[in-house]
Amino acid sequence: MSQMPQLSACPSCEEPLESGDRFCGACGYDLSAVPERPQDNPTITMNGSVPAQGAPAGEYPERPPAPPGGAPWPAPEAAGPEAQAAGVPMPPEAPPATGVRFDRRPQSDGHAAPPESYQAQPDHSHPDQSQPDEYLLQAPDPRVSAEPAAPAAGTGGKVCVACRAGRVDDDGYCENCGHAQPRERDHMEQESGPMAAVSDRGLRHHRNEDAFAIGTTALPDGTPASVAIVCDGVSSATRPDDASQAASKAASEAVLAALPRGTHPQQAMHDAIVAASRAVNSLAAEPATALEQAPHQNAPACTIVGAVVTSGLLIVGWVGDSRAYWVPVDRSAPPARLTEDDSWAAQMVAAGLMNEAEAYADERAHAITGWLGADAYELEPHTAAFKPDRPGVVVVCTDGLWNYAEAAEEMARVLPLDAASHPLHSARVLVGHALDGGGHDNVTVALVPFPAVPQGAGSA
Numbered sequence: 394m395s396q397m398p399q400l401s402a403c404p405s406c407e408e409p410l411e412s413g414d415r416f417c418g419a420c421g422y423d424l425s426a427v428p429e430r431p432q433d434n435p436t437i438t439m440n441g442s443v444p445a446q447g448a449p450a451g452e453y454p455e456r457p458p459a460p461p462g463g464a465p466w467p468a469p470e471a472a473g474p475e476a477q478a479a480g481v482p483m484p485p486e487a488p489p490a491t492g493v494r495f496d497r498r499p500q501s502d503g504h505a506a507p508p509e510s511y512q513a514q515p516d517h518s519h520p521d522q523s524q525p526d527e528y529l530l531q532a533p534d535p536r537v538s539a540e541p542a543a544p545a546a547g548t549g550g551k552v553c554v555a556c557r558a559g560r561v562d563d564d565g566y567c568e569n570c571g572h573a574q575p576r577e578r579d580h581m582e583q584e585s586g587p588m589a590a591v592s593d594r595g596l597r598h599h600r601n602e603d604a605f606a607i608g609t610t611a612l613p614d615g616t617p618a619s620v621a622i623v624c625d626g627v628s629s630a631t632r633p634d635d636a637s638q639a640a641s642k643a644a645s646e647a648v649l650a651a652l653p654r655g656t657h658p659q660q661a662m663h664d665a666i667v668a669a670s671r672a673v674n675s676l677a678a679e680p681a682t683a684l685e686q687a688p689h690q691n692a693p694a695c696t697i698v699g700a701v702v703t704s705g706l707l708i709v710g711w712v713g714d715s716r717a718y719w720v721p722v723d724r725s726a727p728p729a730r731l732t733e734d735d736s737w738a739a740q741m742v743a744a745g746l747m748n749e750a751e752a753y754a755d756e757r758a759h760a761i762t763g764w765l766g767a768d769a770y771e772l773e774p775h776t777a778a779f780k781p782d783r784p785g786v787v788v789v790c791t792d793g794l795w796n797y798a799e800a801a802e803e804m805a806r807v808l809p810l811d812a813a814s815h816p817l818h819s820a821r822v823l824v825g826h827a828l829d830g831g832g833h834d835n836v837t838v839a840l841v842p843f844p845a846v847p848q849g850a851g852s853a
Contacts (some may be wrong), residue, residue, distance in 0.1 A: 553574065559572075575594075579594040581605070582821075583605075583607060584816070586609040586619060587609075587816070587841075588841040589816035589820050590820060590840070593836045595835050596828060603791050603836070605621070606642055607841075612653065619702045620648045620649055622644045622648075622669075623790060623838070624640045624715070625792065630691040640673050641669070642672070643665075643672035644666060652701070658703055658706060658778075663776050665699065666772075669765055670712075674766065676692070691766065692768045694765060696713020699711070702841050707843055708778050709731045713763055714792055715789075715790065716730060719731055719785055722784040727801070727802075735761055736762060737762065739752075784842070784844060786808065788838060790836075790839070791837045791838075793834035796827070808823065816841075823838045
């Protein structure tokens with residue numbers, strides 16, 4: 394069994410712990426139930442198959458030494474087959490992270506509510522709101538095409554998305570049926586070059602705490618690069634929506650600025666996660682946070698996952714339990730999950746204490762052990778590089794989607810066959826799949842084709 398990590402706070406009640414404690418003095422929680430975090434997986438070459446998730450690090454090739462500081466990328470020899478076999482340098486590792494945070498508001502017994510049973514509780518991060526998490530869908534349902542709205546009688550103003558007839562007043566409510574209208578972040582869609590992203594509030598939450606950022610740029614040699622960042626706000630923290638927005642914006646800007654300067658994509662992703670962390674940390678110092686933060690709440694926090702696709706190279710980076718998947722265009726080749734969760738469930742599986750079905754059925758499954766935020770114990774950006782030998786699609790998503798398609802094979806089954814050429818439509822299909830499954834959480838997904846299709850060839 395893995396050694397018990399040195400926790401600074403109890404994963405159940407979040408009370409401070411003394412070094413060497415076996416049980417929490419406040420609630421009696423058995424601290425040995427949280428095994429240490431598994432090691433990261435280094436770079437691999439994808440030739441139609443990938444090592445199983447959770448495999449020991451020794452089963453992978455040793456990571457090569459880091460390049461000299463300031464070394465340009467792409468290097469002149471990077472196009473040759475010898476460079477392909479040499480692997481991709483990894484950024485320096487950070488010390489293992491410790492601590493656990495529940496990515497759900499706690500119930501009265503101190504445990505996080507399981508995904509299947511969100512309890513109707515007020516949103517404590519905004520004291521002036523008393524809305525519960527359980528709400529009927531307020532945004533247009535992406536699973537169906539809405540009928541053309543009838544013009545508002547005699548006004549020409551905005552038409553209600555619910556009754557499709559009443560005029561929406563200045564406060565955002567329908568004057569005919571009283572229905573609250575969707576906010577800007579309730580449902581978001583964007584295309585950028587060959588890729589697309591969709592984010593939806595889901596069927597249970599009263600706001601969308603996810604965020605994404607996508608964009609394209611060019612490397613110094615003129616070849617295109619696509620960047621997708623997806624962030625999931627931690628619901629048990631203050632202002633999770635602001636945290637995810639700040640992180641996605643900072644990370645995407647950092648990557649898109651670094652790649653044209655010749656920074657290696659893997660180093661650019663590592664630095665982008667650090668930049669995102671700083672952006673989230675800065676929110677804790679803002680006056681608005683101090684005014685609304687109660688003693689039992691944490692600083693703004695979120696998870697992050699990102700992908701950079703260049704010609705012949707795929708980079709992923711993450712902190713938390715948002716994921717990236719690889720789905721080849723040729724569905725006879727196996728798909729793969731490219732990330733390892735920073736979560737209680739992942740650690741239990743890695744330690745051999747539970748299988749995946751048991752771990753993810755537990756109410757503690759979504760207790761995350763890594764996040765971005767001022768109260769994170771350690772910042773440990775994970776990055777990995779892959780060299781696929783065939784076209785495919787990278788699925789970058791929050792747990793609001795992968796909870797309904799957890800295994801790579803499940804994700805491949807629900808991803809449309811034409812996802813590489815119609816990413817926006819395919820992203821809508823994936824969001825619809827999560828909503829059809831219950832939509833218990835916010836849902837966000839970005840699809841990045843590999844190799845990148847010509848610029849401007851977006852969804853039809």
